[in-house]
Amino acid sequence: MSERKAINKYYPADYDPSKALRKKKNPNASNQTIKIRMMAPYSMRCLKCNEYIAERRSFNARKETTSERYLNIKIIRFYITCPGCNNTITFKTNPAEAGYTPEEGAVRNFESKKGKRKREETDDELFKRLESEQAKDQEYQILKNKRKSNPFWTSKDDSTRDVMEKFEKRLVEQQKQQLLTQELESIQRQVEAVRAKGGDEALVDLVKTKIDTKKEKLKEEEEEEEEEEEEEEEEEEIKEVKETQRQVGHDDSKINGNSSSPLLPPPLPVKEVKNMLMKRQIRIPSKILAKKKESQLTSSKFDYSSDSE
Known part of the structure; x- marks a missing residue:
């Protein structure tokens, strides 16, 4: 078949391409x-028939x-x-969104999540937008x-804003920044001094x-807190022991009938006090017991006439 393909064609000497016949174009082409x-x-x-047509399924189509x-x-x-009911389905190209739009006979199963492309601006719209942006920038x-030039200056539109409040806020922020910078500088000096002496180990x-x-x-x-608590506990225990002694002495005076006597009754021996306190479940510190022994020795020197009678 290669001999049928003409590479070079013969044109006669009197050939005029303007006079050559041309095929008429079909106006409805x-x-x-x-x-x-x-x-x-x-x-x-x-x-029509609710037939599901998958993507990339091949068809004999007509293009127009x-x-x-x-x-x-x-x-x-x-x-x-449609392969189920022979219903005609039409769709068009959509160059604005680089896709296709359905027309008749069928519906998309789902819409893509891609945002629709914005409509492109015309020349007039673009010039207007640029002019407005330039005017805003100049203002x-x-x-x-x-x-x-003047920090207290305000425009006529900003009548609702208070200038002094803004100025005070600026001053407060500037003071905070100054304090922070001073602290940072002091820390840097300390670090540099320590590094000069011994480096990171000294730090x-x-x-x-x-x-x-x-x-x-x-x-x-x-x-210190523990010692204070112990002292408070000892003081409370001493108070409780004194109260028990008073109660015991008061009961003895009632029994003997000498409640009006000027002399106090002799203190109880240590063993009896211990037994009484053990029944009441009260602890006695060693200091109190030593004081009781001394008081017993001193009380033995006195003569009690009421007891001898």
């Missing part, structure tokens, strides 16, 4: 349909170029038939220069000594 083989661009459902345009791009319509620059030792001193202080405070 643009609207003519062309048979093609294509696949479904998206999954769809037939409205429409008179519609988008930015001088042709919009093409496709015709396919902002004028206001900025006025505020630099670690300094931190350890600070931690140890804090721990020692906490221990001392805890010990």
Whole structure:
């Protein structure tokens, strides 16, 4: 078949291409349909028989170029038939969103989550937008220069704002920043001084000594609190023992009938007091017992006439 392919053609000497016959173009050629083989661009459902048509299923389709345009791009319509009921399904190309839009006979199973593309601006709209942005920028620059020259200046539109409040807030923020910078500078000086002496090891030792001193202080405070609690407990125990002694002496005076005698009754021996307190479940410190022994020795020197009678 290669000999049939003409590489070079013969043109006679008197050949005039303007006089050559040309084929007439069909005026309806643009609207003519062309048979093609294509696949479904998206999954769809037939409205007549509810047949599910999956994406990328192949069909014998018809292609037709429409008179519609988008930015001088042709919009093409496709015709396919439903495999279940032979219903005609049509859809068009959508160059604005780089996809397809269904027309008749079927519906999309789901819509894509991609946001729709914004409509492109025309030249007039673009010029208007740029002019408005430029005017706003100029106004902002004028206001900025006025505020630099006079911090108390406000525009007529900002009548609701209080200038003094803004000024006070600025001063407070500036003071905070100054304090922070001073603290940072002092810390940097300390670090540099420590590094000059011994480097990072000296820093670690300094931190350890600070931690140890804090721990020692906490221990001392805890010990002092424990000692205070022990002293309070001892005082309470002494008070309870004294109250028991008074009650015992009062009961003895009632029994003997000498409640009006000026002399106090002799204190009880240590063993009896211990037994009484054990019954009442009261602890006696050793200091109180020693005091009781001394009081017994001193009381033996006195003569009690009421007891001798």
